[in-house]
Amino acid sequence: MFLVMAILKQPGSDIWIRDGFSIDDALSRTTHLGIGAHQDDLEFMAYEGIAACYESEDLWFSGITVTDGRSSSRKGAYADYTDNEMRVARMAEQRKAAEIGRYSAQIQLDYMSKEVKVDACEAVVEDLVALLRKMKPNTVYLHQPADKHDAHVAVLGRCIEALRRAADFHIPDRIIGCEVWRSLDWLADSDKIAMDCGAYPELTESLNAVFDSQITGGKRYDLAVLGRRRANATFFDTHGSDIYTSVTWGIDLKPLVEDTSLPMEALILEKMVELSRDVANRVSKFS
Numbered sequence: 397m398f399l400v401m402a403i404l405k406q407p408g409s410d411i412w413i414r415d416g417f418s419i420d421d422a423l424s425r426t427t428h429l430g431i432g433a434h435q436d437d438l439e440f441m442a443y444e445g446i447a448a449c450y451e452s453e454d455l456w457f458s459g460i461t462v463t464d465g466r467s468s469s470r471k472g473a474y475a476d477y478t479d480n481e482m483r484v485a486r487m488a489e490q491r492k493a494a495e496i497g498r499y500s501a502q503i504q505l506d507y508m509s510k511e512v513k514v515d516a517c518e519a520v521v522e523d524l525v526a527l528l529r530k531m532k533p534n535t536v537y538l539h540q541p542a543d544k545h546d547a548h549v550a551v552l553g554r555c556i557e558a559l560r561r562a563a564d565f566h567i568p569d570r571i572i573g574c575e576v577w578r579s580l581d582w583l584a585d586s587d588k589i590a591m592d593c594g595a596y597p598e599l600t601e602s603l604n605a606v607f608d609s610q611i612t613g614g615k616r617y618d619l620a621v622l623g624r625r626r627a628n629a630t631f632f633d634t635h636g637s638d639i640y641t642s643v644t645w646g647i648d649l650k651p652l653v654e655d656t657s658l659p660m661e662a663l664i665l666e667k668m669v670e671l672s673r674d675v676a677n678r679v680s681k682f683s
């Protein structure tokens with residue numbers, strides 16, 4: 397425990413480990429890793445990995461949550477919470493999700509949102525590199541570059557930098573940008589990574605319901621995520637029957653790690669040009 401805590405920069409970093417595991421075991425057996433900005437992002441965007449590992453004996457999901465939750469919105473029973481009370485409540489929610497989802501480890505790095513958005517947020521990158529060195533995951537779930545939440549894109553930038561630095565000892569097989577604050581439905585079908593989220597519907601509901609502090613007050617992220625997944629599954633193929641019942645779309649971010657000179661803007665703008673081309677072709681065909 398102390399060795400791992402010693403490599404993380406923030407004194408308030410929180411590490412939850414599955415019962416019966418040592419920290420080193422919990423980190424090193426990780427096969428699927430989600431790295432998200434906020435408490436709840438992992439359950440919304442990386443459910444494919446959580447479900448794949450849920451009842452498996454050789455696949456293990458671990459989560460890293462970068463920010464501290466102190467700037468979260470608060471309504472209803474939480475309206476009078478101080479920033480620190482909110483931080484504690486949100487960290488507890490994330491730990492509970494890890495327990496329900498049978499994660500191997502859940503690490504909360506405890507950075508303020510504004511710290512992560514600073515260009516040279518070296519400490520976050522170093523924390524991530526240290527954890528990647530211990531985990532060496534096969535699949536990594538990240539935010540995606542066209543997300544409209546500043547903190548999500550800032551965290552994504554830190555993650556890509558960390559994966560690039562870690563590339564000399566490990567490059568995950570799959571590095572996937574996932575939809576949260578903007579869908580990826582607009583990608584060309586050939587660019588979409590389909591992440592099947594149909595397994596264990598009762599687990600999905602339990603995980604989403606954990607984040608009471610954000611759902612309270614009428615912001616029904618839990619229902620919105622389920623609706624998006626269902627819509628993704630049905631609106632994928634205009635003619636065929638539904639292959640899936642619940643899908644999250646992802647975008648392949650591995651090229652950013654394999655080619656360290658490739659700017660993230662270039663990768664995502666090229667996909668947007670594809671969308672422009674597709675729309676223009678169809679409109680011109682029928683006008």
Ligand SMILES: [Zn+2]
Nearest residue numbers: 433434437548
């Ligand atoms: Zn978020």
